[in-house]
Amino acid sequence: MPYIIAVYDVGQKRVGKMLKLFRRYLIWVQNSVFEGDLTAAQVKQLQQEAEALMDENDGVVFYQLRDERYRERIVVGMDKAERSRFL
Template structure:
């Protein structure tokens, strides 16, 4: 399953909807930054929903790695979230 890091920058009026959308699929690790493993189908769903959400001037960036084994995560400073979707 792909390991995904996704970030968004949307207008204030769409921020709450974007936050809810990304939290459904990924772990919220910092402000508008999310990460976790998704199936290819889940990734396609997330990208389609994000495309429907964004308007002019908004952006969503999705980094998809083949597996979690190919990423290394380093935090400098305070850990603001957890890469685990479980509390």
Template sequence: MFVIIVYDVGEKRVAKALKTCRKYLNWVQNSVLEGEISDVNLKKLRAEMEKLIDSEVDSVILYTWRTQKYSDREIIGLEKGGISNMI
């Protein structure tokens, strides 16, 4: 499935949130990642983020599609992040 994750977490947790999400998805820009992910890995990502955040003040939003086929992406201005071809 195709996922976009957006998070707004406390300053002390930002680096950990990014590191956690980058294990599963591609960084797009500040606090936004996207990519194809399996159901199992999505459950793992969700569980890791639930442990990391403070649910009283932090927010994580997951947008999911069964396939990227039905989503469009338009960039206005500077493209940050992107898919890395580095091995």
């Protein structure tokens, strides 16, 4: 299962909707940065749902890490990440 890091830059009117969408799939790290394990189908679904919310000036970037050897996570300062997606 690939490990995904996703970041988005969207207009202020869509920030809340995009935040809710990404929190359904991934763990919030900070502001518009998310990470977590997703299946290929989940990645595709998230991409489609995000695209449906975007306008022509918005952008989303997905980084896909396929190998666990590259998953080291180093945090400098306060770690804002929620390790669980459950509220």
